[in-house]
Amino acid sequence: MxxxxxxxxxxxxxxxxxxxxxxxxxxxxxxxxxxxxxxxxxxxxxxxxxxxxxxxxxxxxxxxxxxxxxxxxxxxxxxxxxxxxxxxxxxxxxxxxxxxxxxxxxxxxxxxxxxxxxxxxxxxxxxxxxxxxxxxxxxxxxxxxxxxxxxxxxxxxxxxxxxxxxxxxxxxDAADRQIHTKLDPVPAPRRLFVANHDAFNYFLPRYGITLVGDIVPATDSIAAVRPADVARLVAAIRQDHVCAIFTETTIDPNLAAQIARESGARVFAGKLYGDALGEPGSPGGTLEGALSHNGAVMAEGFSSC
Ligand SMILES: [Zn+2]
The missing domain is CATH 3.40.50.1980 (Nitrogenase molybdenum iron protein domain)
Known part of the structure; x- marks a missing residue:
């Protein structure tokens, strides 16, 4: 050299x-x-x-x-x-x-x-x-x-x-009020939630959102998802006429896309902050920012079909 x-x-x-x-x-x-x-x-x-x-x-x-x-x-x-x-x-x-x-x-x-x-x-x-x-x-x-x-x-x-x-x-508190402002007008039967991972079970009941199912349960990775669980979730999405499947910034959305194809739902374009926040300085760089973002994305997703 x-x-x-x-x-x-x-x-x-x-x-x-x-x-x-x-x-x-x-x-x-x-x-x-x-x-x-x-x-x-x-x-x-x-x-x-x-x-x-x-x-x-x-x-x-x-x-x-x-x-x-x-x-x-x-x-x-x-x-x-x-x-x-x-x-x-x-x-x-x-x-x-x-x-x-x-x-x-x-x-x-x-x-x-x-x-x-x-x-x-x-x-x-x-x-x-x-x-x-x-x-x-x-x-x-x-x-x-x-x-x-x-x-x-x-x-x-x-x-x-x-x-x-x-x-x-x-x-x-301000973020909480903002989320209510976005989600409260969405009729309850439309507030049906499916996501990649069960990171939102503290958020959902606070805003009257019903959990239909998650693709990756617990702390597993997406590779550990069993076909029988996917089939059950597809059936639940069909039965409840779920509009949107939400994906997160940390998880590969491919399986969500497959489930959407099989169930008739669609993968919503806006991504949620799930197990991780975004870059400091970005809208999801603070906890209150990520909460507000997630509330807005869900409200849009529920109303997107
Ligand atoms: Zn998690």
Missing amino acids: RVTQAVALAGLLVLLSLACGAGQAGQSKPGALRVTSTLTQVSALIRAVGGERVQLTPLLGPNTDPHQYELKPEQVTQLARSAAVFESGAGADKWLDRGLAAAGETVHAVDLAKHVHLRSGNAGEGGQDPHWWYDVDNAKLAAAAISDELTRLDPAGRATYQRNAAALSDRL
Whole structure:
């Protein structure tokens, strides 16, 4: 390799490492509290409550399926350096356990599922549904728990954390009202829901939406779906005259398209934020943004035929 090539390669590597570092840890904030988070929903809540006082390292990037995730070695190192690790809990980020064990006993883990009201479901640990963040009241409870925990680690930030949590709470309430405004006018018999994955069972009852079925149950991958379950779902869609099948940003929509062909429904073009939020700065980059987006997409989908 010539010197110029070597220099160019070294430059490229530096650029790549800078790009990766920016994606993982965000901007360096001198003196800030170092905190790590698992799911994008948890990361969004911590960003909102912690603000400038917290340097957050999210383990999962936007639009990443959390159920099939495996920690990278450098992420285990990151866990050991954190003042606290916030997990979503109830089985959604079970892969964190091995990372915490490898990082050592000094890592302080906060399980947010212990601070919210869980509903039963077949997706998580102990028969509890881990997708709690799509209930506005649960999101507010989690924000309060994050505020308390950050205050414990950084007492000087108490007023900031409380003010940020209150502002987030107001934004979540505003999103809730906006969703009602979109969905309440849709006649109840049209509010029939089918999606790729059962990530929405906290959202649906809040807005009077009836679940007909999901393609990928629990925390499985789309490869694990059984033909008998697909046949049952096709029959249910036909019987209930379901208009639209919804897909999510994290899951391959091909099976949904096949089910649509067989059942006479259609795959709705707008995608939902399911197990992951979008890029920070995008409409789905915050939890309240993703909730509003999902409400709007569902209202359009229900009314699209
Ligand atoms: Zn899920």
